[in-house]
Amino acid sequence: xxxxxxxxxxxxxxxxxxxxxxxxxxxxxxxxxxxxxxxxxxxxxxxxxxxxxxxxxxxxxxxxxxxxxxxxxxxxxxxxxxxxxxxxxxxxxxxxxxxxxxxxxxxxxxxxxxxxxxxxxxxxxxxxxxxxxxxxxxxxxxxxxxxxxxxxxxxxxxxxxxxxxxxxxxxxxxxxxxxxxxxxxxxxxxxxxxxxxxxxxxxxxxxxxxxxxxxxxxxxxxxxxxxxxxxxxxxxxxxxxxxxxxxxxxxxxxxxxxxxxxxxxxxxxxxxxxxxxx
Amino acid sequence: xxxxxxxxxxxxxxxxxxxxxxxxxxxxxxxxxxxxxxxxxxxxxxxxxxxxxxxxxxxxxxxxxxxxxxxxxxxxxxxxxxxxxxxxxxxxxxxxxxxxxxxxxxxxxxxxxxxxxxxxxxxxxxxxxxxxxxxxxxxxxxxxxxxxxxxxxxxxxxxxxxxxxxxxxxxxxxxxxxxxxxxxxxxxxxxxxxxxxxxxxxxxxxxxxxxxxxxxxxxxxxxxxxxxxxxxxxxxxxxxxxxxxxxxxxxxxxxxxxxxxxxxxxxxxxxxxxxxxxxxxxxxxxxxx
Numbered sequence: 144x145x146x147x148x149x150x151x152x153x154x155x156x157x158x159x160x161x162x163x164x165x166x167x168x169x170x171x172x173x174x175x176x177x178x179x180x181x182x183x184x185x186x187x188x189x190x191x192x193x194x195x196x197x198x199x200x201x202x203x204x205x206x207x208x209x210x211x212x213x214x215x216x217x218x219x220x221x222x223x224x225x226x227x228x229x230x231x232x233x234x235x236x237x238x239x240x241x242x243x244x245x246x247x248x249x250x251x252x253x254x255x256x257x258x259x260x261x262x263x264x265x266x267x268x269x270x271x272x273x274x275x276x277x278x279x280x281x282x283x284x285x286x287x288x289x290x291x292x293x294x295x296x297x298x299x300x301x302x303x304x305x306x307x308x309x310x311x312x313x314x315x316x317x318x319x320x321x322x323x324x325x326x327x328x329x330x331x332x333x334x335x336x337x338x339x340x341x342x343x344x345x346x347x348x349x350x351x352x353x354x355x356x357x358x359x360x361x362x363x364x365x366x367x368x369x370x371x372x373x374x375x376x377x378x379x380x381x382x383x384x385x386x387x388x389x390x391x392x393x394x395x396x397x398x399x400x401x402x403x404x405x406x407x408x409x410x411x412x413x414x415x416x417x418x419x420x421x
Numbered sequence: 422x423x424x425x426x427x428x429x430x431x432x433x434x435x436x437x438x439x440x441x442x443x444x445x446x447x448x449x450x451x452x453x454x455x456x457x458x459x460x461x462x463x464x465x466x467x468x469x470x471x472x473x474x475x476x477x478x479x480x481x482x483x484x485x486x487x488x489x490x491x492x493x494x495x496x497x498x499x500x501x502x503x504x505x506x507x508x509x510x511x512x513x514x515x516x517x518x519x520x521x522x523x524x525x526x527x528x529x530x531x532x533x534x535x536x537x538x539x540x541x542x543x544x545x546x547x548x549x550x551x552x553x554x555x556x557x558x559x560x561x562x563x564x565x566x567x568x569x570x571x572x573x574x575x576x577x578x579x580x581x582x583x584x585x586x587x588x589x590x591x592x593x594x595x596x597x598x599x600x601x602x603x604x605x606x607x608x609x610x611x612x613x614x615x616x617x618x619x620x621x622x623x624x625x626x627x628x629x630x631x632x633x634x635x636x637x638x639x640x641x642x643x644x645x646x647x648x649x650x651x652x653x654x655x656x657x658x659x660x661x662x663x664x665x666x667x668x669x670x671x672x673x674x675x676x677x678x679x680x681x682x683x684x685x686x687x688x689x690x691x692x693x694x695x696x697x698x699x700x701x702x703x704x705x706x707x708x709x710x
Contacts, residue, residue: 151460152433152434152460152462153430153432153433153434153460153596153597154432154433154434154435154596155433155434158621179596179597179598179599179628180431180432180433180596180597180598180621180624180625180628182432182620182621182624182625185620185621185624186620218524218525218528220480220522220523220524221523242521242523243501244501244502244521244523244525245499245501245523245525246523246524246525246528249499249525249528249529250528282598282599284598284628284631284632284635285598285603285631285632285635286599287568287599287600287603288599288600289599291501291502294503312597313433313459313460313596313597314459314460314595314596315459315460315560315562315563316459316560316563316564316565316567316601317518317563317564317565318599319563320518320519320563324519334434336679336682336683337465337682337683337685338438338462338465338682341460341462341465342460342462345459345460345562346562348562349562349563352562352563353518353563368683370683393649394649394650396619396621397617397618397619397620397649397650397653398620398650398653399619399620
């Protein structure tokens with residue numbers, strides 16, 4: 144079973160919920176897909192066993208044999224290549240614009256003039272946090288997109304024999320789509336504020352578009368605040384759990400610890416509900 | 422040329438919009454930009470009156486004409502974005518969300534069955550608010566290209582500021598360090614990073630600081646809810662000083678803030694503690710601009 148945890152708004156408690164959920168499972172794998180700002184390791188404190196550099200292919204030009212025909216630059220939809228013919232005879236590559244699609248290498252008519260070489264974009268860390276198998280992606284600072292890194296995490300590191308918890312980036316753009324694509328269930332974490340509600344609606348639009356099974360967990364829940372409750376009822380979306388607003392959790396969070404044991408049974412209950420729904 | 426002040430955070434939910442809306446309240450002669458097109462929130466507190474709306478064109482997506490397709494499978498093999506699939510009828514199709522618009526499939530297709538189709542990936546708006554003009558945007562859920570949309574709204578704000586001689590642009594950014602954030606900080610005169618006294622707050626601040634450095638943008642830090650963990654607050658401020666980042670101020674934890682937001686009030690207007698803190702932060706920021 145694969146469960147992704149996401150939210151429209153940042154800072155609503157995705158990592159809190161994801162790590163608590165992973166802790167409560169018997170056979171879990173936790174994958175931190177928020178490669179821009181991964182935080183799960185701060186709370187799970189895994190022992191990292193392997194760190195694997197993550198690379199993407201970029202073109203390398205051999206100007207000795209390049210004929211400066213310009214086909215690679217014409218093929219590049221991202222304008223990452225510029226070719227200057229006679230008399231300058233130069234092919235310039237701007238790696239920050241490259242999306243590693245391979246079009247330039249495909250069209251190059253001279254063998255060996257343009258080859259693809261790996262460029263480091265980030266890294267993948269694999270380890271164990273108690274009984275939890277731990278995987279995280281970490282995008283290097285200055286790199287534009289973690290989408291392909293997330294795709295690699297899911298393709299090469301996801302263990303189908305485990306219950307997989309995917310901790311997603313916030314928002315509704317391409318990195319989130321990559322994370323939640325193909326999972327069995329999506330948990331949308333929302334906080335009962337006008338910001339939280341506004342961003343939750345965007346997330347709901349996205350998961351419905353993608354045809355995914357989903358439910359809501361309200362974080363920082365307060366009894367007298369029905370902002371999320373009313374919306375969920377109106378839209379017939381199940382609320383799986385309400386994690387109360389508590390200074391306890393805020394304090395322990397700020398010290399890099401979460402009360403995993405205390406909420407273990409609650410989250411076992413959440414898993415049960417999800418199993419019934421898929 | 423007007424000066425651009427950008428508010429970002431690395432980690433989400435640290436209080437970017439709390440600070441930006443409060444600065445919008447005190448700052449005179451500026452245009453507001455909500456660059457968090459993925460989860461725009463400034464409109465909630467600023468009750469904008471829409472003046473102008475435009476659609477935003479994303480990159481074109483590949484489409485396969487099944488009548489021309491010869492099922493050679495070349496496009497599916499070549500696509501590095503896993504965007505080409507075969508439906509139960511045996512026809513090839515492109516998953517628009519996964520398509521990265523590289524056009525390799527179109528270039529390679531021996532049957533010329535693939536064309537690129539224009540798509541809209543969002544909208545952007547110009548609105549009147551009680552605190553001045555606001556340029557904001559909405560990215561359609563699942564769309565890419567938020568970096569380009571951010572560049573677009575910032576550019577629009579600069580055009581208006583030139584025309585109307587408005588000296589400042591105040592930008593609310595998005596969380597993370599990826600393409601929308603890179604677009605948000607490039608060209609900024611000063612970046613304020615809103616952090617929180619938690620390990621995640623510090624961890625994400627370090628990454629955002631390196632991002633600012635690599636784009637040669639000066640930055641400063643504000644610790645929000647600083648009194649939740651004063652030890653962590655000190656660590657954050659020490660990190661900032663060591664890294665040549667300006668320590669701009671602290672905002673206390675005050676239950677008045679979430680209440681204000683629930684009541685759709687700007688925290689500066691509703692909470693005395695925020696007003697005091699933001700007045701100081703504002704004075705320091707203006708010296709830096």
